[in-house]
Amino acid sequence: MTGARAPGGPDVSPGRHGTVPRRRGRPPRTESADTRDRILGAAREEFSEHGYDKTSVRGIAKSAGVDAALVHHYFGTKEQVFEAAVEVAFAPVLEGRQAVLDAPLEEVGERMTRMILGLWENPVTRAPLLAIIRSAVNNETAAGVFRRLVAGQLLRRIAGQLDLADAELRAELAAAQLVGIAMIRYVIKIEPLASADPEQIIRRVAPVVQGHLTGR
Numbered sequence: 001m002t003g004a005r006a007p008g009g010p011d012v013s014p015g016r017h018g019t020v021p022r023r024r025g026r027p028p029r030t031e032s033a034d035t036r037d038r039i040l041g042a043a044r045e046e047f048s049e050h051g052y053d054k055t056s057v058r059g060i061a062k063s064a065g066v067d068a069a070l071v072h073h074y075f076g077t078k079e080q081v082f083e084a085a086v087e088v089a090f091a092p093v094l095e096g097r098q099a100v101l102d103a104p105l106e107e108v109g110e111r112m113t114r115m116i117l118g119l120w121e122n123p124v125t126r127a128p129l130l131a132i133i134r135s136a137v138n139n140e141t142a143a144g145v146f147r148r149l150v151a152g153q154l155l156r157r158i159a160g161q162l163d164l165a166d167a168e169l170r171a172e173l174a175a176a177q178l179v180g181i182a183m184i185r186y187v188i189k190i191e192p193l194a195s196a197d198p199e200q201i202i203r204r205v206a207p208v209v210q211g212h213l214t215g216r
Contacts, residue, residue, distance in 0.1 A: 036074050039064045043085040048131030052082060052142040082135065083145045089128030092119055094153055101161055108161070109174070109210025113202050116178045120186050121198055133179075133187060150175065162213060174212040181205060 042064035
């Protein structure tokens with residue numbers, strides 16, 4: 001069913017959750033935060049379901065029940081929408097990084113492994129992480145956004161704690177270990193890793209991550 005507009009009324013769009021009015025132009029200030037959050041939520045769903053290449057600003061707007069002009073007003077281009085959605089989805093990593101940074105050096109590997117695996121084990125954070133990984137693997141623009149966020153906000157902070165000449169390489173190798181496990185366990189779902197107990201994985205992987213970070 002296509003959208004319709006009553007005389008003098010707003011556009012009507014089916015939307016993801018039923019027929020809702022599609023707003024044109026800027027919303028009142030009191031509705032701005034809610035509208036922005038709704039667009040971000042729709043963007044995460046669209047990127048998760050369709051990937052970066054097949055997601056459009058128009059599709060995000062339709063899912064959010066707003067006009068495409070509002071998406072551009074709040075976020076700009078599709079790349080900027082993706083970056084905003086990634087930042088929201090990646091927020092638990094950025095919030096949890098302080099626990100890693102504050103840990104004694106000999107515990108950094110376990111803290112980092114437990115934090116990353118815990119985010120993947122949580123269904124709430126897993127879905128947006130899957131969207132990020134799938135989009136970054138298939139699209140260079142999305143990969144660039146992911147690199148900027150991960151390298152700038154996480155890996156360089158961890159590398160700064162190591163005080164070693166090759167600290168950035170060490171942090172990247174540790175991250176590669178964890179991203180590889182996430183790909184096999186949650187994306188490709190190869191057994192027995194896909195159904196292994198998380199604590200068993202942490203016990204086996206944390207020393208390897210620690211070795212990447214501080215091993216000689």
